[in-house]
Amino acid sequence: MIVTLLTDFGDSDAFVAAMKGVILRINPAARLIDIAHNLRPHRLKDAAWLLNCSWRFYPAGTVHLVVVDPGVGGERRPIIITRGEQMFVGPDNGVFTYLYDADFCAYEITNSRYMREEVSKTFHGRDIFAPVAAHLSAGVEVGRIGTRMKDPVMFEVPRPMVTANGVEGSIMHVDHFGNLITNINRELFERAFVSNSYEVVIGEERIPKISASYDQVPEGSLLAIWGSENTLEISANLSSAARRLNIDERSIDGVRVLIRKEGK
Amino acid sequence: MIVTLLTDFGDSDAFVAAMKGVILRINPAARLIDIAHNLRPHRLKDAAWLLNCSWRFYPAGTVHLVVVDPGVGGERRPIIITRGEQMFVGPDNGVFTYLYDADFCAYEITNSRYMREEVSKTFHGRDIFAPVAAHLSAGVEVGRIGTRMKDPVMFEVPRPMVTANGVEGSIMHVDHFGNLITNINRELFERAFVSNSYEVVIGEERIPKISASYDQVPEGSLLAIWGSENTLEISANLSSAARRLNIDERSIDGVRVLIRKEGK
Amino acid sequence: MIVTLLTDFGDSDAFVAAMKGVILRINPAARLIDIAHNLRPHRLKDAAWLLNCSWRFYPAGTVHLVVVDPGVGGERRPIIITRGEQMFVGPDNGVFTYLYDADFCAYEITNSRYMREEVSKTFHGRDIFAPVAAHLSAGVEVGRIGTRMKDPVMFEVPRPMVTANGVEGSIMHVDHFGNLITNINRELFERAFVSNSYEVVIGEERIPKISASYDQVPEGSLLAIWGSENTLEISANLSSAARRLNIDERSIDGVRVLIRKEGK
Numbered sequence: 004m005i006v007t008l009l010t011d012f013g014d015s016d017a018f019v020a021a022m023k024g025v026i027l028r029i030n031p032a033a034r035l036i037d038i039a040h041n042l043r044p045h046r047l048k049d050a051a052w053l054l055n056c057s058w059r060f061y062p063a064g065t066v067h068l069v070v071v072d073p074g075v076g077g078e079r080r081p082i083i084i085t086r087g088e089q090m091f092v093g094p095d096n097g098v099f100t101y102l103y104d105a106d107f108c109a110y111e112i113t114n115s116r117y118m119r120e121e122v123s124k125t126f127h128g129r130d131i132f133a134p135v136a137a138h139l140s141a142g143v144e145v146g147r148i149g150t151r152m153k154d155p156v157m158f159e160v161p162r163p164m165v166t167a168n169g170v171e172g173s174i175m176h177v178d179h180f181g182n183l184i185t186n187i188n189r190e191l192f193e194r195a196f197v198s199n200s201y202e203v204v205i206g207e208e209r210i211p212k213i214s215a216s217y218d219q220v221p222e223g224s225l226l227a228i229w230g231s232e233n234t235l236e237i238s239a240n241l242s243s244a245a246r247r248l249n250i251d252e253r254s255i256d257g258v259r260v261l262i263r264k265e266g267k
Numbered sequence: 268m269i270v271t272l273l274t275d276f277g278d279s280d281a282f283v284a285a286m287k288g289v290i291l292r293i294n295p296a297a298r299l300i301d302i303a304h305n306l307r308p309h310r311l312k313d314a315a316w317l318l319n320c321s322w323r324f325y326p327a328g329t330v331h332l333v334v335v336d337p338g339v340g341g342e343r344r345p346i347i348i349t350r351g352e353q354m355f356v357g358p359d360n361g362v363f364t365y366l367y368d369a370d371f372c373a374y375e376i377t378n379s380r381y382m383r384e385e386v387s388k389t390f391h392g393r394d395i396f397a398p399v400a401a402h403l404s405a406g407v408e409v410g411r412i413g414t415r416m417k418d419p420v421m422f423e424v425p426r427p428m429v430t431a432n433g434v435e436g437s438i439m440h441v442d443h444f445g446n447l448i449t450n451i452n453r454e455l456f457e458r459a460f461v462s463n464s465y466e467v468v469i470g471e472e473r474i475p476k477i478s479a480s481y482d483q484v485p486e487g488s489l490l491a492i493w494g495s496e497n498t499l500e501i502s503a504n505l506s507s508a509a510r511r512l513n514i515d516e517r518s519i520d521g522v523r524v525l526i527r528k529e530g531k
Numbered sequence: 532m533i534v535t536l537l538t539d540f541g542d543s544d545a546f547v548a549a550m551k552g553v554i555l556r557i558n559p560a561a562r563l564i565d566i567a568h569n570l571r572p573h574r575l576k577d578a579a580w581l582l583n584c585s586w587r588f589y590p591a592g593t594v595h596l597v598v599v600d601p602g603v604g605g606e607r608r609p610i611i612i613t614r615g616e617q618m619f620v621g622p623d624n625g626v627f628t629y630l631y632d633a634d635f636c637a638y639e640i641t642n643s644r645y646m647r648e649e650v651s652k653t654f655h656g657r658d659i660f661a662p663v664a665a666h667l668s669a670g671v672e673v674g675r676i677g678t679r680m681k682d683p684v685m686f687e688v689p690r691p692m693v694t695a696n697g698v699e700g701s702i703m704h705v706d707h708f709g710n711l712i713t714n715i716n717r718e719l720f721e722r723a724f725v726s727n728s729y730e731v732v733i734g735e736e737r738i739p740k741i742s743a744s745y746d747q748v749p750e751g752s753l754l755a756i757w758g759s760e761n762t763l764e765i766s767a768n769l770s771s772a773a774r775r776l777n778i779d780e781r782s783i784d785g786v787r788v789l790i791r792k793e794g795k
Contacts, residue, residue: 013707024588057281060288076744126759179277216340231390321545324552443541480604495654
């Protein structure tokens with residue numbers, strides 16, 4: 004069975020390798036797939052977003068191991084989430100927030116039999132989460148490892164709003180290419196703009212239409228496009244919209260994106 | 268069967284992970300191997316070079332998935348190249364240029380049955396190339412997925428020249444250690460310099476001989492050496508020739524490397 | 532069987548991919564696991580440390596391939612180390628130093644039948660170490676590949692000292708989060724401080740106690756904690772002790788960490 008790994012451990016330490024060793028000792032048949040490890044340290048919202056953009060594509064039975072865990076060793080609970088046919092293992096700090104928008108079950112990991120014998124104060128990824136993920140991938144029932152719990156920790160997810168002026172949304176993620184990925188989804192747009200003309204507004208910039216491909220604007224120019232998650236993205240052809248607009252992951256919280264009805 | 272992945276998607280997004288999920292759903296037996304993902308965005312020549320330095324080492328039946336695709340969603344065709352017993356899937360933008368120096372077949376991917384049901388405008392890696400690679404790795408005949416085509420897009424590959432003065436070549440790649448990898452291959456050199464003395468010239472620097480190992484010159488000194496592709500490399504012992512000569516990937520196009528006959 | 536890979540080849544070249552291809556051609560059943568590739572070039576002590584923090588977690592039969600090899604092509608020997616049920620392949624330059632603190636066997640790789648046919652002067656990772664690791668993982672006896680040797684190269688490992696004032700140690704590694712990992716282990720501390728009070732001293736800073744978790748101090752504050760290797764770590768809650776103390780991998784050699792008896 005597949006075990007994916009998503010951490011903020013970077014790529015110049017042995018933390019991920021230690022976790023993989025622990026998994027393979029318990030379940031030699033586990034297939035290990037890296038989601039990403041070069042997140043900015045402690046940024047659990049980034050991890051939540053990346054998980055949100057990848058887990059759906061995996062087969063039934065996949066176990067997703069997420070260790071972005073600034074509260075390791077403290078009060079936060081170690082948990083397992085099940086949703087559909089997939090399982091998720093990690094700290095209860097909000098990193099699984101996007102999973103909670105549909106039916107799921109949450110379990111607190113309580114059975115120390117499925118942890119490493121000695122549990123450190125600083126590396127539950129290796130000592131709790133990796134062995135639990137390995138046992139789940141080997142077929143151990145989730146109910147033997149944890150006990151049902153309520154109200155896992157969530158962060159607030161910004162939602163797009165339909166207003167008299169149009170649709171207003173937020174930037175959820177700045178990707179590697181400098182694309183600004185918003186939460187304005189296509190269905191919402193199509194309901195709100197059945198027959199109206201519109202323009203896309205971000206900061207001082209106005210983008211006259213939503214393009215069908217990057218190359219519909221000149222190199223370096225800003226454009227709006229429906230992205231791979233079916234939400235609006237602000238991009239720049241063969242360039243970086245983030246750099247062009249002087250926006251990065253740290254500054255996205257204050258930025259609003261508006262699809263404005265003409266004449267408003 | 269092995270599927271390799273080579274992209275410019277970086278290591279802090281979920282794009283590669285989404286592609287891997289898509290592949291594993293279609294062909295759970297696929298073995299996924301990363302070539303590299305931290306190329307500079309949109310630099311298809313870098314991707315072409317890395318593919319050129321790695322595909323030959325893989326077993327028959329390997330499928331190489333290359334997604335450096337600045338023209339995604341536009342006019343460029345999605346293609347499959349077969350060469351020898353290996354297959355290559357990606358955009359027709361020149362990224363497979365080095366494969367075209369021997370017998371190959373090119374196919375345009377036309378059968379939407381082997382794509383994801385919904386194809387986005389921005390992520391053909393996930394929606395076209397990954398599923399096609401997965402189906403190929405599962406044994407689907409290439410002719411069922413694509414139709415034969417002619418004249419795939421190529422970029423011009425600089426060739427070394429034998430002149431009255433010696434052999435003149437270009438820098439093809441600057442590697443992680445700052446080695447400057449040229450296109451002057453050993454056979455050409457040996458034909459041109461049967462009995463002559465020579466020196467290696469790059470910019471203002473003269474290197475008196477071709478060393479047999481890095482440690483034949485003092486730490487930090489420039490040297491020339493036959494590299495792992497059997498072409499001439501300009502290196503610096505325990506240091507970076509690129510930094511020493513103030514050359515990087517962006518500036519290599521103008522730099523000539525000369526193996527000059529003595530007295531010329 | 533598992534083959535792990537640990538190199539300083541970075542993530543924007545095809546060197547690691549070439550090695551993986553070589554391994555898979557020889558042993559298609561090999562399971563490849565990356566330890567890390569983004570070490571600073573030529574820093575074999577970093578590689579030694581990462582290996583030290585990961586190999587123990589792997590199953591019996593694992594082959595660890597380590598290619599941090601600034602002396603490639605020169606006099607240094609290619610070697611195999613066996614320790615317990617695991618095997619290690621790489622250059623004899625000290626990268627396996629931490630393995631030599633318990634029973635091990637060392638072999639010089641001498642049988643060219645297990646190398647690639649043509650061995651370059653610059654890439655023994657691909658031409659010697661990868662094929663040897665592949666053959667070992669496929670079950671070839673180590674004695675057929677190499678011959679027993681004595682006295683592999685080691686670097687000096689700093690040891691913690693018990694003094695009249697307390698326990699004095701060194702920083703072994705600065706991790707991705709800026710934690711400073713020392714060589715002061717918990718057993719030594721507990722023997723030295725049966726009944727005494729103490730404080731932790733690093734540079735001008737005094738830390739009054741050893742915390743049980745990061746969140747026992749305010750955000751950004753320094754703390755001391757027993758880390759994942761059961762040695763003392765200097766950390767900063769939700770922040771970087773390295774940045775706070777202006778220490779990095781290059782400057783750790785001069786820094787002493789002291790657990791000082793009260794009143795001394």
